[in-house]
Amino acid sequence: MTPPDDAILVENLTKTYQVSEREGGFGAAVRSFFKRKYRDVNAVQQVSFQIRKGDVVGFLGPNGAGKTTTLKMLSGLLHPSGGTARVLGFTPWELKSDYLRTMTLVMGQRSRLSWDIPAADSFLLNQAIYRISDADYKRTLAELDELLELAPIMKKPVRNLSLGERMKVELAAGLLHRPQVLFLDEPTIGLDITAQARIRTFLQEYNRLTGATILLTSHYMADVTALCERIIIIHEGRLKYDGGLNELSHKIAPFKLIGVAVGNAASPDLSKYGTPVTNAEDGEKSFIQVRAEDVTQVTARLLADLPVHDISISDPPIEEVIEMAFQG
Amino acid sequence: MLNVYKRLWQVNWAEQWQYRANLVMYLLFWLVSPVVYLAVWTTIARSQGSVGGLTPNDFVTYYMTLLIVDQLTSEITIHIFAYKIQDGTLSGELIRPIHPMLTNTLVNNIAFKALTLMTLVPVWAVLWMLFQPDFSSVTWQGILLALPAVLLGFAVSFLIGATLTCVAFWTTRVWALVEFYWALVVLFSGQFVPLQLMPGIVQQIARFLPFQLYKYFPIELVLGRLSQSEILFGYGMGLFWLLVASLLFRWTWRNGLKQFSAVGA
Numbered sequence: 001m002t003p004p005d006d007a008i009l010v011e012n013l014t015k016t017y018q019v020s021e022r023e024g025g026f027g028a029a030v031r032s033f034f035k036r037k038y039r040d041v042n043a044v045q046q047v048s049f050q051i052r053k054g055d056v057v058g059f060l061g062p063n064g065a066g067k068t069t070t071l072k073m074l075s076g077l078l079h080p081s082g083g084t085a086r087v088l089g090f091t092p093w094e095l096k097s098d099y100l101r102t103m104t105l106v107m108g109q110r111s112r113l114s115w116d117i118p119a120a121d122s123f124l125l126n127q128a129i130y131r132i133s134d135a136d137y138k139r140t141l142a143e144l145d146e147l148l149e150l151a152p153i154m155k156k157p158v159r160n161l162s163l164g165e166r167m168k169v170e171l172a173a174g175l176l177h178r179p180q181v182l183f184l185d186e187p188t189i190g191l192d193i194t195a196q197a198r199i200r201t202f203l204q205e206y207n208r209l210t211g212a213t214i215l216l217t218s219h220y221m222a223d224v225t226a227l228c229e230r231i232i233i234i235h236e237g238r239l240k241y242d243g244g245l246n247e248l249s250h251k252i253a254p255f256k257l258i259g260v261a262v263g264n265a266a267s268p269d270l271s272k273y274g275t276p277v278t279n280a281e282d283g284e285k286s287f288i289q290v291r292a293e294d295v296t297q298v299t300a301r302l303l304a305d306l307p308v309h310d311i312s313i314s315d316p317p318i319e320e321v322i323e324m325a326f327q328g
Numbered sequence: 329m330l331n332v333y334k335r336l337w338q339v340n341w342a343e344q345w346q347y348r349a350n351l352v353m354y355l356l357f358w359l360v361s362p363v364v365y366l367a368v369w370t371t372i373a374r375s376q377g378s379v380g381g382l383t384p385n386d387f388v389t390y391y392m393t394l395l396i397v398d399q400l401t402s403e404i405t406i407h408i409f410a411y412k413i414q415d416g417t418l419s420g421e422l423i424r425p426i427h428p429m430l431t432n433t434l435v436n437n438i439a440f441k442a443l444t445l446m447t448l449v450p451v452w453a454v455l456w457m458l459f460q461p462d463f464s465s466v467t468w469q470g471i472l473l474a475l476p477a478v479l480l481g482f483a484v485s486f487l488i489g490a491t492l493t494c495v496a497f498w499t500t501r502v503w504a505l506v507e508f509y510w511a512l513v514v515l516f517s518g519q520f521v522p523l524q525l526m527p528g529i530v531q532q533i534a535r536f537l538p539f540q541l542y543k544y545f546p547i548e549l550v551l552g553r554l555s556q557s558e559i560l561f562g563y564g565m566g567l568f569w570l571l572v573a574s575l576l577f578r579w580t581w582r583n584g585l586k587q588f589s590a591v592g593a
Contacts, residue, residue, distance in 0.1 A: 017589065077419050077590040095585070097425035105423050112420030114339055116346050125339055128331040129424050 007181055007213040008051040008074065012083035015044040015069050043069040045237040046083065051215065053180075056207050058228035058245075059217040060322055066237040067217040068185055074215070075105040075183050087181055101130055104174040108186035111166060112173070113158045119169035120154040123176060130177035137176065143209070144172045147202045164195035171199070175206065182206075184216035188223055200226045221319050233325050241325050249315055252324050254292045257314050258299060259285035263307030273298050279317075285310065336432055340439040348443060355447050362398070363455070365520065366391035370459065380525045388461040390522050393547045395452065398519070399444050401481035401542045403437050403489040405429075406506050410496040413584075416591050429490050429581065437486065465552045473559070474549035480566040481541040487573035488538065494577070497584030512537075518544030535561070538569035 018038045044066040051057050059067045072078045074085055076092035076099065085092060090099035106112075113122045127137045145151055148168045153161055158169065167187065175182075184203075188196040204227060207214055218224055224231060225245065233241040233248075241248055257277065261284050262268045270276055274288030290298045295313060302308060344351070366388060373384040382390075409429070412418040421428040492509055496502040514520050516530075516539035523534055523544045534540050545562045548554045554562070 072419075072590050075423055077422055077588065079586045079588075095422065100423055100425035103423075105419075107419075110416070110420070114343065117339060117342050121335075121339060121342075125332075125335040126424075128335040129426050 005052045006050050006086075007053045007055070007088055008049075008215065009086045010050070010070075010074070010083070011048050011085070013044055013047045013070065013073060013080050013085055014042075014082035015066075015073060015078060016081045017041040017043055042237050044073070044080075044234075047234065047237075047239045048083075049232055049239065049242050051213060053213050054207070054211045055230060056203070056214040056216070056227050058224040058231040059215060059234065060224065060231055061217075061234035061240075065234045067234050070234065071105070071183050071185055071215065071217060075103065076100070077105075101177060102179055103181040103183065104177070104179040105183045106170055106174045106185070106187055108167065108184075108189040111158065111170060113166075113170060115159045116157055118155045118157055119150075119161075119173065122158070122169075122173055123154070126173055126176050132177055136178075140176055140178055141172075144175060147205055148172055148198070164191050167191060167195065167199065171202070178210060178212075180210075180212055182212055182214045182216075184214065186218055187216060188218065188220055196220065196222065203227055221317075221322075233322065235325075248325065249321050252321050255289055255316065256292055256295050257287050257289055257312075257316055258295065258302070259287045259310075259312040259314070260302055260306065260308050261285045261310035263309055268306060270302075273302055282312075285312065289316070332426060332431060333435060336435040337439065340432070340436045341442070343436075344439045344443045351440075351443055352447060355444055355451075359395075359451060362391050362395055362519070366455075366459070369521070382522060382524065385462050387522075388459045389463055389465070389551055390547060392452065392455055392459070392461055393550050394519065394543055395448060395455075396445070397478060397481075397543055397546045397550070399441055399448060400478050401485050401546070403482070403486045404440055405433055405437065405486065405489040406493045406502070408436050409433050409490075409493045410502060413493075413496045413588065414500060414591075418588070419590050422585075422588075429577075433490070434486065466550055467552055470550055470552040474546045477541070477546040477549050477563070477566065480563070480570060481543075481546055484538050484566065484569045484573050485542050487570070487577045491573065491577045491580045494580035494584040497580075497587045513539050513542065516540060517542045518547065536565065538565075538573070541566050541569065 017040070019041050020036045021039050047066070047070060059071070061067045069078065073080050074087055074092055076095045079093045088099070088102055090096055092099065113119060114125075123141065126132075132140070141150075148171065150168060150172055153165045153169060158166060161169065171187065187203075188199050191199065200223060203214060203216075206212060214227070216223065216227065229244060231241070231243070231245050231248065232239060241252075257279070258274065259279065259282060260268075260270070268286060270286055270288045274290035274294075277287050277289050279285070279287045288298075299311070299313065302311070369379065369387040369391075370384045373379045373382060373387050378384075379387075409418075412421070418428065421432060426432075488509075492502065492506050495505055516523075516534045516537050518534075518540055523531055523540060526534070534544075541562075545554075545566070549559065549562075
């Protein structure tokens with residue numbers, strides 16, 4: 001029985017695929033007709049975690065790490081090879097109607113709406129499928145409209161919408177039944193900056209308004225830093241880290257970035273102070289990486305030795321921190 | 329639940345209508361073989377007076393009825409569903425709290441029928457003018473008796489089609505199996521030729537197979553050409569096959585889902 005506070009409880013979840021493989025070329029193709037070679041792919045290995053109701057958790061990892069596979073098991077699409085999972089007290093892959101009514105899965109790269117008809121018609125279909133009363137439907141749609149500005153795009157056939165607009169209606173369609181658990185697989189992928197920001201704000205608001213639990217995967221750090229206090233890192237199918245974003249930074253990369261803008265025109269050689277790194281976001285300064293405990297000392301030396309007219313001390317970009325976590 | 333079907337109908341009908349040009353092409357292609365059989369058998373019967381006890385008019389009425397019955401009992405599930413298993417589109421339908429096969433796919437089949445039957449009307453009119461059929465053997469009782477048979481034929485054909493489509497969960501080579509199934513249908517359903525003209529042993533086997541439910545049995549009911557014992561036996565077999573097909577489908581769907589790898593995302 002899932003404890004009342006837990007929305008999601010995962011224990012030793014494992015998924016192993018068997019993938020047939022063969023080399024290229026005609027000879028190999030003919031041989032594979034008679035005898036197939038299979039290889040085990042350990043997509044998810046013994047992953048365990050718990051998520052409480054109302055939490056917004058980011059699921060990170062390089063491509064092929066097992067994030068989407070885990071999400072598919074939690075939403076019931078895949079049967080695991082081993083382990084257990086309970087979401088709101090249900091075993092997801094039993095695909096019980098009661099479970100499906102309380103959750104939603106929105107995948108950024110895949111549209112679930114009917115291509116040729118306006119989103120509004122798909123919404124009405126969902127209203128019937130999820131048995132939403134007219135009153136609830138109107139109320140939820142009004143809220144979603146306000147947060148996502150759906151009015152101008154609802155009447156157009158989905159195929160005529162831009163990517164950003166399509167994402168909005170996808171999200172809206174997935175939330176009409178006010179699910180308590182949201183699984184979002186790269187919801188902002190391919191969107192422009194404004195659309196991404198809009199979706200992020202929307203998700204924050206939605207979480208605040210409804211207390212829904214959100215588990216989202218993303219490649220965009222901005223998604224994670226904006227929405228998630230807690231992140232889970234998966235790499236090669238294994239759980240590498242489960243905790244706060246800030247703590248990760250301190251734990252994995254206890255170093256800082258010092259950026260200096262030096263008076264004379266030439267780029268100074270800072271290699272004796274720390275490890276030079278490039279920072280694409282700030283072209284005016286030269287950056288070095290130093291251990292956290294050395295910051296004060298190095299800063300003092302820099303200020304003493306060079307004609308510094310601008311200096312900054314910052315945490316390394318979260319992407320790099322995650323990169324290092326992947327390798328660990 | 330009724331609301332769900334109503335909405336699904338609206339969505340699916342709109343889609344079918346969008347692709348109506350496609351449909352006309354499909355229909356023209358599909359029409360070729362029954363019309364050819366009609367022309368060939370009628371010509372042979374005319375030159376010989378009758379074939380196996382069937383007059384030219386018997387052939388004309390048989391094939392013209394077949395055109396309608398075939399559209400009513402046939403199903404297209406393999407075409408509209410198999411790809412969803414393989415490219416992952418099924419995922420979106422799977423996490424909705426309704427059965428993808430028994431709702432959306434079923435309604436899609438019916439919407440397709442509605443459109444093809446509409447387009448069949450002018451074709452039928454032309455054939456009527458060309459062949460001047462005598463449908464005097466058809467009575468209202470016959471048609472009423474045939475309606476449940478048509479329903480049964482569609483139910484069995486739909487469930488078997490759905491079961492075969494589920495084989496796609498296990499292998500991409502499902503199409504070979506389906507082609508084999510279609511060959512059996514042509515042979516044993518009375519599409520190629522009215523079953524009375526098939527060799528005795530084939531007729532015996534056909535009695536116990538589900539395929540004649542799709543065409544031969546409803547057609548003969550409409551044309552009033554079956555004895556009471558044949559009618560009872562036909563319906564009995566139909567109900568038996570409905571049960572078998574339901575169980576088969578349930579089993580393959582449930583186990584197919586366990587195999588589903590939800591790729592494509």
